[in-house]
Amino acid sequence: MKKVMLKTSLGVAVALASSQLFASGFALNEQSISSMGTGFAGRSSSAEDASTVFGNPAGMSRLKREQFTVGGAAVIAKSDISGPGSNLGGETDGDMVPFVGVPMGYYVKPIDDHWSVGFGVYVPFGLVTDYGSDDAARYWGKKSHVQVVTFQPTVSYAFNDKVSIGFGPTINRIEGELGSSLINPFTPGRNDGEVKIKGDDTAIGYNIGILVQATDRTRVGLTYHSMVDYKLEGKTRVSTPLIGPFDGDKFDASLKIKTPESVDLSVTHELDDQWTLYAGSTWTRWSRLKDITVQNDVPPPLAGSPFQTITEEQNWHDTWAHAIGASYKVNKEWVLRTGFTVDQSPTNNHDRSPRIPTGDRRVFSLGAGWSPNDDMTIDVAYSYLWEEDTKVNQVSATKGSYQAKYENSAHGIGASLTYRF
Numbered sequence: 001m002k003k004v005m006l007k008t009s010l011g012v013a014v015a016l017a018s019s020q021l022f023a024s025g026f027a028l029n030e031q032s033i034s035s036m037g038t039g040f041a042g043r044s045s046s047a048e049d050a051s052t053v054f055g056n057p058a059g060m061s062r063l064k065r066e067q068f069t070v071g072g073a074a075v076i077a078k079s080d081i082s083g084p085g086s087n088l089g090g091e092t093d094g095d096m097v098p099f100v101g102v103p104m105g106y107y108v109k110p111i112d113d114h115w116s117v118g119f120g121v122y123v124p125f126g127l128v129t130d131y132g133s134d135d136a137a138r139y140w141g142k143k144s145h146v147q148v149v150t151f152q153p154t155v156s157y158a159f160n161d162k163v164s165i166g167f168g169p170t171i172n173r174i175e176g177e178l179g180s181s182l183i184n185p186f187t188p189g190r191n192d193g194e195v196k197i198k199g200d201d202t203a204i205g206y207n208i209g210i211l212v213q214a215t216d217r218t219r220v221g222l223t224y225h226s227m228v229d230y231k232l233e234g235k236t237r238v239s240t241p242l243i244g245p246f247d248g249d250k251f252d253a254s255l256k257i258k259t260p261e262s263v264d265l266s267v268t269h270e271l272d273d274q275w276t277l278y279a280g281s282t283w284t285r286w287s288r289l290k291d292i293t294v295q296n297d298v299p300p301p302l303a304g305s306p307f308q309t310i311t312e313e314q315n316w317h318d319t320w321a322h323a324i325g326a327s328y329k330v331n332k333e334w335v336l337r338t339g340f341t342v343d344q345s346p347t348n349n350h351d352r353s354p355r356i357p358t359g360d361r362r363v364f365s366l367g368a369g370w371s372p373n374d375d376m377t378i379d380v381a382y383s384y385l386w387e388e389d390t391k392v393n394q395v396s397a398t399k400g401s402y403q404a405k406y407e408n409s410a411h412g413i414g415a416s417l418t419y420r421f
Helices: 002-021 057-062
Strands: 067-086 100-110 115-130 143-158 163-182 193-213 218-225 228-239 250-259 262-270 275-284 291-296 309-313 319-329 334-343 361-373 376-387 390-396 400-420
Touching: 057 115, 057 143, 057 163, 057 193, 057 218, 163 228
Parallel strands: none
Antiparallel strands: 067 100, 067 400, 100 115, 115 143, 143 163, 163 193, 193 218, 193 228, 218 262, 228 250, 250 291, 262 275, 275 319, 291 309, 319 334, 334 361, 361 376, 376 400, 390 400
C-alpha cells in the first residue's frame, strides 16, 4: 500500500520536472505571437513588440514608444496510441490531451535615450494529460495537470545605438495536481483505488540578454535564461481499493528540483525594405537531471525504510533547438511571416513514461501582422507540430507492465494586440 503511494510521489517529481524542463513534449513554447509566426527564429534579436521582455530584455531599448502587448495561444494536441498497452487491460484511444490555453501580457516604457523598464507575465511551461478511468496507462499516470506562471520585472540600458543590455528577475510559481490508479490485488484491472497528489512552490530566477546592431541591416541577440531551484511541498492522498488503516489518509511529500539553464543565440537580417530573414539556436542543459529524489514523511513502521527516500534515474541529455524564418512586408499595414523549427527531446527510450511520451519534433509556422495605424498592431500565428514516433516500455512489480507506441502531433493558434502610446 505504502509502496504504491511512495512510487506515485516519485511520479510527481517526474511530471513537475518535465513540465518545467521540456522544450519538447507537451510543454508550452508560446510566449510571443509575433515570434510564433517565424517559428521562434530570431526570438532574441527581433524585438518586434513588448514580448521582447521574455525573448531578450535588451530588446526593450529598440522600442521607442510606451506600449503593451497582450494575447494568447491555444494548443490542440493529438496522440495516436498503438501496441499491447497494459497487461492488466484497458483502452488505448489516445484522447488524453485536452484543449490548452496560454495567456501572456507585457508592458514596456522608455525612460530616456538609454533606460527602459518593462514587465511581463506569461505561462512558459505546462503539462495536461488525462487518460481516464479505463485507460491502460492509468496506473502509470491517470491525470497530470501542472503549470508554471512567471512574473518578470525588467530593465534595459542602451550604451549607444549599437549595443544594449537587459536584465529581469523572474518570479516563478509552479502548481501541480497528479493522480494514478491503484491496483486492487484481488481483482487486478477492476475496482481500482486512486492516489492524488498536489504540490506547489515559488522560486526566483532571472533572464539577461545583450543585443548588438552589427551592421545597418543585421542584429545579433544573446539571451540567458537562468536555472531555477524549486523545493516542492505537498500532500499525497491515498484511496485504497480495499478498506484499511491508511484509506483516505494524507501524507507530506517534498522534493528538490534544479531546472537547467538555456542560451538563445539569434540573428535578424533585413535583406531589403520588404524581406527580413531570421535564424536562431537554443542550447539547454537538460543533463542536470540525472535523477529525481523524493523525501516522504511516512509514519512508523515504514520510517527509516528504503521507501522513505526514493531515487529514480532519468539520465536526460543536453539538447539543441534550431529555427529559421522569414517575413515579407507587403505594405505599411501588412507583414507576412513563416518559419521552421527542429527541437530535440531530452528523454530516452528506457525512462520515458506515459505522462510525457514525447520525442524529437518538427514545427512549421505561419503568421501575419496588421497595423491599421501607427499605434496598433494585431498579430496572428498558426503552427503545426509533429513528433517522431516514440515508444514507452515500463514494467513494475506494483503496476504491471505498459507498452505502447505514440504518434504525437498538435495545432497551435495565437493572436495578440500591441498598442503604443
